[in-house]
Amino acid sequence: MKKILSLTLILILSLFLLSGCGSNESNTATGSATNDTSGETSTSAPSANSDTVLNLFTWEGMFPQEVLDEFTSETGIEINYVNFDYDETMLTKLEAANGGDYDLIIADDYIIETVIAEGLAQKLDPSKISNHSNINEVYQGQFYDPTDEYTIPYGAGVQTIVYDPSTVTTEINGYADLWSEDLKDNLGVIAGYRVINGMALKIMGESYNTEDVSVIESAGEKLLELAPNIRLIKDDNIQDDLISGEIGAAVMYTSQVTMAKLANPDLEIVYPSEGIGFGIMAQFIPSNAPHADAAYAFMDYILQPEVSAKCFEYLGYYCTNLEAEQYISEEFKDFLTLPEDFDGETEMIQNVSSEAEEAHSKIWTEFKSAAGE
Amino acid sequence: MKKGKLPNIYLGVILIIMYLPIALVILYSFNYSKISSVWEGFSLRWYEALFKDKALFEALINSIILGILSSLSAAVIGTLGAVGMFRSNFKGKGIIEYISTLPIMVPEIILGMVFLVFFALIGLPFGMITLVIAHTTFCIPYIYMQVNARLVGLDRSYVEAAKDLGAGELRAFLDITLPLIRPAIISGIFLSFAMSFDDVVISIFVTGVNTNTLPIKIYTQLKTGITPEINALCTLMVGVTILFVLLSSWIGSKKNISQKQEELS
Numbered sequence: 001m002k003k004i005l006s007l008t009l010i011l012i013l014s015l016f017l018l019s020g021c022g023s024n025e026s027n028t029a030t031g032s033a034t035n036d037t038s039g040e041t042s043t044s045a046p047s048a049n050s051d052t053v054l055n056l057f058t059w060e061g062m063f064p065q066e067v068l069d070e071f072t073s074e075t076g077i078e079i080n081y082v083n084f085d086y087d088e089t090m091l092t093k094l095e096a097a098n099g100g101d102y103d104l105i106i107a108d109d110y111i112i113e114t115v116i117a118e119g120l121a122q123k124l125d126p127s128k129i130s131n132h133s134n135i136n137e138v139y140q141g142q143f144y145d146p147t148d149e150y151t152i153p154y155g156a157g158v159q160t161i162v163y164d165p166s167t168v169t170t171e172i173n174g175y176a177d178l179w180s181e182d183l184k185d186n187l188g189v190i191a192g193y194r195v196i197n198g199m200a201l202k203i204m205g206e207s208y209n210t211e212d213v214s215v216i217e218s219a220g221e222k223l224l225e226l227a228p229n230i231r232l233i234k235d236d237n238i239q240d241d242l243i244s245g246e247i248g249a250a251v252m253y254t255s256q257v258t259m260a261k262l263a264n265p266d267l268e269i270v271y272p273s274e275g276i277g278f279g280i281m282a283q284f285i286p287s288n289a290p291h292a293d294a295a296y297a298f299m300d301y302i303l304q305p306e307v308s309a310k311c312f313e314y315l316g317y318y319c320t321n322l323e324a325e326q327y328i329s330e331e332f333k334d335f336l337t338l339p340e341d342f343d344g345e346t347e348m349i350q351n352v353s354s355e356a357e358e359a360h361s362k363i364w365t366e367f368k369s370a371a372g373e
Numbered sequence: 374m375k376k377g378k379l380p381n382i383y384l385g386v387i388l389i390i391m392y393l394p395i396a397l398v399i400l401y402s403f404n405y406s407k408i409s410s411v412w413e414g415f416s417l418r419w420y421e422a423l424f425k426d427k428a429l430f431e432a433l434i435n436s437i438i439l440g441i442l443s444s445l446s447a448a449v450i451g452t453l454g455a456v457g458m459f460r461s462n463f464k465g466k467g468i469i470e471y472i473s474t475l476p477i478m479v480p481e482i483i484l485g486m487v488f489l490v491f492f493a494l495i496g497l498p499f500g501m502i503t504l505v506i507a508h509t510t511f512c513i514p515y516i517y518m519q520v521n522a523r524l525v526g527l528d529r530s531y532v533e534a535a536k537d538l539g540a541g542e543l544r545a546f547l548d549i550t551l552p553l554i555r556p557a558i559i560s561g562i563f564l565s566f567a568m569s570f571d572d573v574v575i576s577i578f579v580t581g582v583n584t585n586t587l588p589i590k591i592y593t594q595l596k597t598g599i600t601p602e603i604n605a606l607c608t609l610m611v612g613v614t615i616l617f618v619l620l621s622s623w624i625g626s627k628k629n630i631s632q633k634q635e636e637l638s
Contacts, residue, residue: 055582055583057582059593059594060590060591060593060594061594061600065426065428080582080583081428081585082580082581082582082583082585083577083585083589083590083592083593084577084593085573085577085589085592085593089577089578092486092489092578093489093578096489096490096492096493097493097499101499101581101582102582240411243411263411
């Protein structure tokens with residue numbers, strides 16, 4: 001009897017062990033852009049402001065811990081840092097709270113369009129944000145908030161091509177060069193199909209967000225010609241394959257570009273001549289935020305050039321604060337700031353109609369099977 | 374080939390598949406490099422970072438409290454339910470039994486959504502209370518099934534004998550039934566704790582503004598990348614778990630020996 005009990009215990013405990021770590025193991029391969037995890041601060045300080053708490057709702061690892069700590073010690077506002085996994089989860093929770101509970105949310109552009117349309121964000125009062133003028137104009141007036149009444153950008157993903165000049169002999173200037181025979185079986189791409197389908201659309205001189213199904217279908221044919229060059233399609237850790245030399249060129253996420261460039265500074269980053277795709281993360285205050293003043297204080301705090309530079313070096317996304325660029329160290333400058341001669345030929349990937357979405361996923365599936373994935 | 378070799382090979386393969394990933398996590402927790410595929414030498418820097426990370430410990434403590442509260446309340450409700458159902462006999466019992474195990478059949482994402490809507494509707498503030506209620510709900514079936522299986526295997530005559538000798542309902546339950554089903558309750562609690570400790574999907578929907586749990590914290594690093602600090606944390610957790618296993622088997626064997634000695638004398 002006791003034997004059975006202890007056997008059961010061992011079994012259960014090993015189950016516990018497996019389930020406790022199971023979720024971590026698969027992720028240890030994900031690599032990291034960060035040194036330290038940031039999170040809620042538990043420092044208690046005397047209240048200087050009318051609000052003493054800030055409920056910050058965003059992904060884990062968006063701010064270095066020291067910035068959060070310094071904010072608390074300077075303003076006396078304690079930060080509750082809570083996390084969501086996907087933008088859609090954030091929207092659901094915000095809807096359930098009817099625009100309350102949270103004071104400041106940072107999320108992706110397309111979901112903010114929905115949040116604003118549902119009336120869950122409040123109009124910002126620019127007079128409460130003294131550093132408002134530091135924002136880089138390139139990231140202002142975008143589709144999700146054309147008049148910049150609701151949001152302040154915090155970090156941008158910029159679609160670039162990265163290649164290793166020591167193994168790739170052709171010069172790459174734009175997406176069209178990726179079709180070159182010299183890159184046979186030497187190219188890695190992420191599985192963001194709007195991004196990859198978009199390369200073919202861009203070569204054809206079309207928009208990322210075209211609603212014309214026949215245009216998307218011909219982009220699919222163009223994409224099939226790229227298949228022989230594809231060595232791998234994956235989202236996780238694709239930068240490791242570029243560093244190790246498994247692939248010579250890659251189209252990948254911005255934070256991965258940062259990791260790759262830090263590991264191998266000789267890599268070349270190309271702003272595709274056909275036009276550049278963008279994704280922006282932005283901050284907004286929910287319509288019924290309990291501590292809106294604390295949210296203003298925080299937005300203003302992280303818009304300070306020095307603080308902002310620290311944040312973006314930690315985050316690994318493009319710096320949306322123009323004044324902060326001078327404080328970003330040389331090591332990071334190449335891949336956190338846009339080049340000075342940047343001509344602004346940009347386009348953001350937006351939500352498209354379900355017919356267009358269906359066409360996109362169809363050509364993506366065909367492309368994947370042609371590439372042998 | 375000799376008989377008995379094949380099962381050993383099979384067992385070996387299973388063990389390797391189960392434990393190699395854990396061994397790798399332990400190994401890489403001592404890696405200096407931030408990139409998990411590159412070995413840059415032995416270092417304790419991630420342990421240092423881990424112990425400095427107050428927020429991570431807060432999340433860990435939240436998770437442990439949540440696990441204990443929800444597995445214990447599930448144990449009470451689940452055991453009472455199983456014992457009650459076992460004793461009674463009525464029409465539609467099978468259906469009710471089936472419904473009570475439903476929370477583990479329903480996809481977590483749906484449970485999470487339902488809880489979110491329900492709590493918002495009745496105006497319960499999101500936080501530890503909503504977390505405990507939600508976790509208790511999906512923990513109950515584990516306890517219920519364990520206890521129920523145990524009850525089915527029990528000989529009814531034990532309880533009948535006790536009653537014959539004049540014990541009341543309560544006395545018979547406390548002195549006879551409860552000790553006999555205790556192993557099932559304990560293993561149910563362990564299983565529930567593990568399930569609660571591990572849960573992301575439901576927690577993320579019902580958590581409030583200051584109750585981040587450990588799995589949520591790890592899972593939401595998706596956007597920015599997992600740090601090797603998590604490897605260090607995982608190593609410590611594996612260590613604690615192994616300690617528990619050794620301890621419980623040591624206690625078990627000690628009792629066995631003393632029982633045998635009693636029998637001999």
